[in-house]
Amino acid sequence: MERFTKSKTMVFPREIIVGHNTTQQIAELCNRIGRGNSVLIVADKKTKKLSGDEIHKILKKANYEVKGKIVSKATVNEVNRVIKYANKNKIEIMMGVGGGSVIDITKLAAYELNKPFISVPTSAAHDGIASPRASLKHSKGSVSKTAESPLAILADTKVIMKAPYRMLASGCADVISNMSAVMDWELAHRLKGEEFSSHAAVLAKTAAQLLLDNADDIRPDSEESAWLAVKAMIVSGVAMSVAGNTRPASGSEHMFSHMLDHLGPGIMLKGKKYKRPMHGEQCGIGAIMMVYLHGGDWEKIRDSLKRIGAPTKSEEIGISKKKIVEGLVRAQEIRPERYTILGETGLTKDAAKRLAKITGVI
Numbered sequence: 500m501e502r503f504t505k506s507k508t509m510v511f512p513r514e515i516i517v518g519h520n521t522t523q524q525i526a527e528l529c530n531r532i533g534r535g536n537s538v539l540i541v542a543d544k545k546t547k548k549l550s551g552d553e554i555h556k557i558l559k560k561a562n563y564e565v566k567g568k569i570v571s572k573a574t575v576n577e578v579n580r581v582i583k584y585a586n587k588n589k590i591e592i593m594m595g596v597g598g599g600s601v602i603d604i605t606k607l608a609a610y611e612l613n614k615p616f617i618s619v620p621t622s623a624a625h626d627g628i629a630s631p632r633a634s635l636k637h638s639k640g641s642v643s644k645t646a647e648s649p650l651a652i653l654a655d656t657k658v659i660m661k662a663p664y665r666m667l668a669s670g671c672a673d674v675i676s677n678m679s680a681v682m683d684w685e686l687a688h689r690l691k692g693e694e695f696s697s698h699a700a701v702l703a704k705t706a707a708q709l710l711l712d713n714a715d716d717i718r719p720d721s722e723e724s725a726w727l728a729v730k731a732m733i734v735s736g737v738a739m740s741v742a743g744n745t746r747p748a749s750g751s752e753h754m755f756s757h758m759l760d761h762l763g764p765g766i767m768l769k770g771k772k773y774k775r776p777m778h779g780e781q782c783g784i785g786a787i788m789m790v791y792l793h794g795g796d797w798e799k800i801r802d803s804l805k806r807i808g809a810p811t812k813s814e815e816i817g818i819s820k821k822k823i824v825e826g827l828v829r830a831q832e833i834r835p836e837r838y839t840i841l842g843e844t845g846l847t848k849d850a851a852k853r854l855a856k857i858t859g860v861i
């Protein structure tokens with residue numbers, strides 16, 4: 500008989516607080532965690548005003564030693580700046596108060612410093628609020644890195660609902676794209692014998708399904724929408740923790756999105772009305788196409804995205820048809836070792852064009 504040699508490490512958040520006005524519980528949360536008295540609040544200019552200042556005040560009142568650091572884009576430089584500052588000030592707890600970039604910078608700095616990381620999202624633009632991965636920007640797009648898993652998450656739906664609705668819709672699209680990610684993972688398991696966790700897959704699909712089923716209830720100016728989105732993101736983060744990698748939430752649709760980032764701002768149609776597309780928006784559009792390739796219910800994905808108010812067509816995010824096709828053709832270059840429906844060589848230009856047309860993306 501073969502000896503049993505399997506072993507696995509799963510890291511989960513110890514405490515998750517979600518709901519209305521939860522900001523007020525931040526000091527109690529830090530008390531319970533009991534990992535030190537000196538806290539660094541990392542925020543950007545906006546999120547400092549939105550929530551950082553309030554948290555600073557509450558923690559100070561509870562006798563914490565609180566420092567603050569303002570950051571901007573998620574780059575290596577910014578992470579290093581935070582690490583330096585935290586070291587100099589003997590920080591014991593790293594707290595990221597903000598959107599994707601702030602959270603990513605803080606969780607990477609916490610990882611390097613080997614300090615606990617508390618995630619305090621002020622928007623729900625992607626599933627990074629609960630995941631152990633972070634993405635850093637560089638001149639040629641972005642790169643995904645291992646980072647500190649949040650020891651605790653505190654999400655205040657009263658704060659999150661104030662963020663632009665586009666961010667929330669994009670975050671929902673990011674979670675819905677778990678559907679194609681899981682299909683890719685199953686395929687890699689069947690075809691390449693890649694290790695697969697059915698529990699992680701079920702969790703990732705449950706998160707997506709929650710949003711597919713409640714698409715009509717996700718709308719602007721609704722605190723319940725923020726609740727649903729954050730809940731789905733946390734379940735998605737847990738799926739990644741169970742898997743020990745991003746497989747349950749990142750497949751060919753994410754490669755397509757990363758390739759669009761890699762192709763740079765030149766992918767945009769001319770015209771002032773377009774803002775740079777968001778990560779989740781690109782992943783949602785990618786998911787429509789990849790689920791089609793898998794033979795799944797891509798129309799359900801498309802219709803739910805529409806209901807939520809997330810884009811389903813290239814022109815809605817200002818990307819030219821040519822670049823959508825190029826993004827599809829070259830997506831597989833992003834992570835050649837991660838087997839997906841795009842196969843080992845990627846799509847041909849004709850196949851990519853046909854796919855984008857059939858699904859109504861272009």
Ligand SMILES: [Zn+2]
Nearest residue numbers: 625626673782
């Ligand atoms: Zn994502």
